[in-house]
Amino acid sequence: MKKRNPIIIIIYIAILALVFSWMLGVFNPKDDLTEAKVVELLEDGKVKSFSVDSEGVITLELHEAIEGKTKLRATLADVSAFRSENEDTIQFQKTYGELEDYDYDQPTEASAFDLVLPLILVGLALLVLWVILVGRANGGNNLSSFGKARTVLGVPDGKKVTFEDVAGADEEKAELQEVVDFLRDPEKFTQIGARIPHGLLLVGPPGTGKTLLARAVAGEAGVQFLSISGSDFVEMYVGVGASRVRDLFEQAKKIAPAIIFIDEIDAVGRKRGSGLGGGHDEKEQTLNQLLVEMDGFGRTEGVIVLAATNRPDILDPALLRPGRFDRQIYVGAPDAKGREEVLKVHAKGKKLDSDVDLRSVALATTGFTGADLSNLLNEAAIMAARDNRPALNMEDLNEAMMKITAGPEKRSRVRLVRDQKITAVHEAGHAVAMYRLPTADPVRHISIIPRGQSLGSTWSTPKEDSAHMTRNEMYERIVGLLGGRVAEDLFLGDISTGASNDIDRASKLARDMVARYGMCERLGAVSYLDDGEVFIGRDYQSTKSYSEKVAGTIDDEVKLLMDKAYAHCKQLLADNKEQMKDVVEFLLKHETMSGAQFAACMEGQPIDEQSTTSLFDITEE
Numbered sequence: 001m002k003k004r005n006p007i008i009i010i011i012y013i014a015i016l017a018l019v020f021s022w023m024l025g026v027f028n029p030k031d032d033l034t035e036a037k038v039v040e041l042l043e044d045g046k047v048k049s050f051s052v053d054s055e056g057v058i059t060l061e062l063h064e065a066i067e068g069k070t071k072l073r074a075t076l077a078d079v080s081a082f083r084s085e086n087e088d089t090i091q092f093q094k095t096y097g098e099l100e101d102y103d104y105d106q107p108t109e110a111s112a113f114d115l116v117l118p119l120i121l122v123g124l125a126l127l128v129l130w131v132i133l134v135g136r137a138n139g140g141n142n143l144s145s146f147g148k149a150r151t152v153l154g155v156p157d158g159k160k161v162t163f164e165d166v167a168g169a170d171e172e173k174a175e176l177q178e179v180v181d182f183l184r185d186p187e188k189f190t191q192i193g194a195r196i197p198h199g200l201l202l203v204g205p206p207g208t209g210k211t212l213l214a215r216a217v218a219g220e221a222g223v224q225f226l227s228i229s230g231s232d233f234v235e236m237y238v239g240v241g242a243s244r245v246r247d248l249f250e251q252a253k254k255i256a257p258a259i260i261f262i263d264e265i266d267a268v269g270r271k272r273g274s275g276l277g278g279g280h281d282e283k284e285q286t287l288n289q290l291l292v293e294m295d296g297f298g299r300t301e302g303v304i305v306l307a308a309t310n311r312p313d314i315l316d317p318a319l320l321r322p323g324r325f326d327r328q329i330y331v332g333a334p335d336a337k338g339r340e341e342v343l344k345v346h347a348k349g350k351k352l353d354s355d356v357d358l359r360s361v362a363l364a365t366t367g368f369t370g371a372d373l374s375n376l377l378n379e380a381a382i383m384a385a386r387d388n389r390p391a392l393n394m395e396d397l398n399e400a401m402m403k404i405t406a407g408p409e410k411r412s413r414v415r416l417v418r419d420q421k422i423t424a425v426h427e428a429g430h431a432v433a434m435y436r437l438p439t440a441d442p443v444r445h446i447s448i449i450p451r452g453q454s455l456g457s458t459w460s461t462p463k464e465d466s467a468h469m470t471r472n473e474m475y476e477r478i479v480g481l482l483g484g485r486v487a488e489d490l491f492l493g494d495i496s497t498g499a500s501n502d503i504d505r506a507s508k509l510a511r512d513m514v515a516r517y518g519m520c521e522r523l524g525a526v527s528y529l530d531d532g533e534v535f536i537g538r539d540y541q542s543t544k545s546y547s548e549k550v551a552g553t554i555d556d557e558v559k560l561l562m563d564k565a566y567a568h569c570k571q572l573l574a575d576n577k578e579q580m581k582d583v584v585e586f587l588l589k590h591e592t593m594s595g596a597q598f599a600a601c602m603e604g605q606p607i608d609e610q611s612t613t614s615l616f617d618i619t620e621e
């Protein structure tokens with residue numbers, strides 16, 4: 001956008017200049033008459049008034065129009081001569097004739113400067129425009145900094161980050177420590193002939209702290225840190241990306257030892273010759289330049305390239321071969337211990353109530369990334385601040401967690417009693433089914449208060465982190481997801497649209513089981529689905545790698561699996577009719593039900609209506 005501004009300004013100036021010159025009468029012809037004709041008109045009594053300005057231009061106003069004009073102009077050769085020669089005529093006309101008014105020495109209407117200025121402006125505008133157009137034609141490099149890499153020297157936004165600020169991630173840190181050591185003391189490694197990696201690629205889902213880690217490396221190493229985002233290479237004009245890559249490496253070599261950090265490298269490092277649509281030439285040139293530069297610098301030059309991406313699968317293989325990004329460091333979502341540490345790091349700047357137990361928060365937040373956890377604490381802090389409380393407490397965290405996972409509460413939404421009943425039955429169905437499924441996560445909270453897009457929610461959090469999901473667990477998850485729909489079917493005799501999201505998720509799980517993880521007998525252990533949506537970074541021909549016959553079998557198997565899960569769920573809920581009824585009644589009365597209340601209800605024990613439990617009430621086994 002910035003690049004286009006000058007042109008707009010120039011056009012603007014040109015238009016302004018034209019308008020001004022029009023208003024100043026620059027383009028009006030000055031002389032309508034000769035001096036002799038002026039005298040003639042005066043003598044004939046046709047002039048109503050006249051004025052002479054300091055430039056000697058006389059403007060006549062006539063009683064009757066001549067050729068459609070009542071105002072005429074002429075330039076006098078000599079004003080004082082005109083005055084003295086015609087004094088008598090003028091006096092006569094003024095006294096006895098038709099001349100009403102006259103005036104000498106009026107200020108100039110349009111000076112010579114006014115005449116020339118617009119022309120200068122227009123000329124200047126055209127000149128600048130021409131320079132820009134020529135610059136474009138020459139590949140855009142003529143404009144001073146266009147081909148320069150937009151690097152940020154030093155840590156962005158100035159705050160120094162060290163490994164201290166990155167919680168958990170001990171293995172990742174250890175591996176990066178090597179880089180730090182090398183930059184500090186390259187001799188130690190080169191002496192025994194060790195080859196220091198050229199480039200390291202940080203790979204992992206968004207929000208797991210890749211950018212943070214890279215910044216910490218810079219902070220630890222105490223060397224120059226050049227950071228740039230992959231998208232900064234991408235520009236509309238061909239050749240710019242490549243020249244920026246060249247510039248980036250030149251800068252780095254000048255200030256070595258240094259780290260170059262390319263964030264979101266997938267923006268430039270996509271597989272060549274792939275994807276939809278045309279216009280890859282620019283990207284490929286940029287990538288080629290990157291490959292060349294990574295080969296180009298010697299190992300002793302003390303430049304290491306760090307890059308981060310969450311899509312390693314779409315990177316060009318040439319980029320990943322040894323000698324370029326020869327090491328990949330996987331940065332994943334933290335485990336319970338890691339989460340606790342991340343929470344501690346982010347709790348530092350916040351005031352926590354004494355009841356806050358970060359350990360149990362960590363246990364209940366399986367699958368949360370560092371960014372999620374930081375967000376959780378922040379939401380809780382906002383809630384405490386909104387209520388003017390000095391410190392955030394466990395309840396804030398509980399509410400923040402619910403808000404993050406299911407959207408903000410919408411108590412004011414008008415709800416029909418009928419809708420509430422459907423919602424209560426639906427949520428009770430999920431909860432009861434999950435309670436009776438051996439591998440399902442314990443139910444922590446049930447609510448029929450609308451949140452985000454949903455009318456009600458049932459929260460369950462896993463007892464522990466588990467890296468694998470077995471076939472049985474996946475199947476039982478499908479059964480649990482169907483609980484809402486089955487309950488409506490069974491107890492209301494009709495089904496609603498409320499279950500559409502559940503059914504989407506269940507079907508996707510079933511399809512994954514059948515076609516991705518090879519979990520059904522008929523198709524065997526063959527994976528027919530890859531991660532390939534048709535995506536700009538990959539070939540769309542490769543997404544479907546099976547025959548129509550297999551496609552039919554997949555559909556059949558998915559249907560079979562879903563039907564089995566549906567029947568299973570129906571059986572579970574039918575066997576727990578009494579409990580279903582109790583849960584629904586409780587929900588309609590109280591709107592929410594805690595995990596403990598629900599468990600008591602299921603076991604046929606008295607329900608403590610006052611008891612409140614949170615999502616974080618997890619007992620460690």
Ligand code: ADP
Pocket residue numbers: 165166167168169204205206207208209210211212213308342345369370371372374
């Ligand atoms: P990525 O680059 O992997 O998408 P970031 O490095 O930008 O993620 O992380 C986003 C934010 O999440 C960080 O600014 C930080 O506040 C928080 N965060 C992520 N991982 C951690 C961690 N291990 N320790 C502390 N904070 C973390």
Ligand code: MG
Pocket residue numbers: 210211212263264308
């Ligand atoms: Mg990042």
Ligand code: ZN
Pocket residue numbers: 426430484485498499502
């Ligand atoms: Zn549901």
